[in-house]
Amino acid sequence: MEQSGEYRILTKREDVWASLNDPEVLAKCIDGCQSMQRREDGSFLAAVKARVGPIRATFKANLRLVDLNPPASYVIHADVNGGAVGFAKGSAKVFLEEDGAATLLRYEISARVGGKLAQLGARLVDGAARKMAADFFAAFRLEFASPASAGGLSH
């Protein structure tokens, strides 16, 4: 599965970078996130209770940040385990560009899913991933938006 997207965030690049590395902000922006810890080696360990239609599953994700180039880009390697539900492995390249006083965030995701998730949910994986990304960035942008400006955000 390949996906990409772009979001304009109304704050300066350093702040976006800091928030993307802040477990508390990440936990707040991921729907169903039950825990998010930063480990000593810099990786993140997350537990997320996800629901897609009738499917309910708790996923444990191990996120490693590599190719760090603050505050312009990094790559997230993700190893996601959903127990009986299946697993996913993938990486996301994240680029931050200055755009006036705002920041343009671009991402490119490449992922593979396996187990029952791939066997039974193949037709839904793409849409579900798109929705999760959209939900995450909608919440992430609100972190920087005053209530008055929230309505004017562009995709």
Place this chain on the structure above:
Amino acid sequence: MHSFDYHKPSTLAEAAALHQGAEDAAYLSGGQTLLPTMNQRLAAPSDLIDLAGIGELAGIATASGQVCIGACTRHAEVAASDAVRGALPTLASLAGQIGDPQVRNRGAIGGSLANSDPAADYPAAVLALNAVIHTDRREIAGDDYFLGLFETALEPGEIITRIDFAVPARAAYQKFPNPASRFAVAGVLVADYSGDVRVGVTGAGPCAFRALAFEAALAESLDPRALEGADIEGVIFNSDLHASAEYRAHLVRVMAQRAVAQLL
């Protein structure tokens, strides 16, 4: 399958109370999605609340310009109903194209709409036939009901009780089914309300949607050729192992054209 408590209430109030009191309850309608999901251990509700025993969720009625279908009505009942076939044959035909005989004899309209699978057939009818979805709490306009992938306007614990479809002058449904599951790779229902045309599309996006560009073109000229220059905007078409986004976009136009040709 994990163990769970099974309840079969006979009133809506009882069902809602059971749902509220349980840790992680699920309503059971026809069970054609929920039960296979539980079998695969992809869901493990603590309580199953079977809605089949609630009398007011059953039955089909026709009233001035409307076909009203109780939420627990099976697809096979809608397909075979003389009342539906007489007043709104397109809806009976659509119901007869859902899944296979097993699915049609167990699956029910309320469960299908509460689940809101992006490839289910009924959502196209809800949008094109200007339906109103009645619940135990309120009425929801069909246009306001589908919000996203498996996401509807229903609140937690809310129960669909009845769906009222507005009878058009004429209508037609065309779908390109997945040959194995009979889910819609793309399905389009076109309804003509004496010049006001509504087009409901399923299978093609994260949830069913109205093809407004098609509606405008068909209001000008109710002719399959009118759709050739009309492009649907603002929809991210589904892409999966069955069909790419480009192919689906193409199928939607072809199905819409076939539906228009059929209703003329």
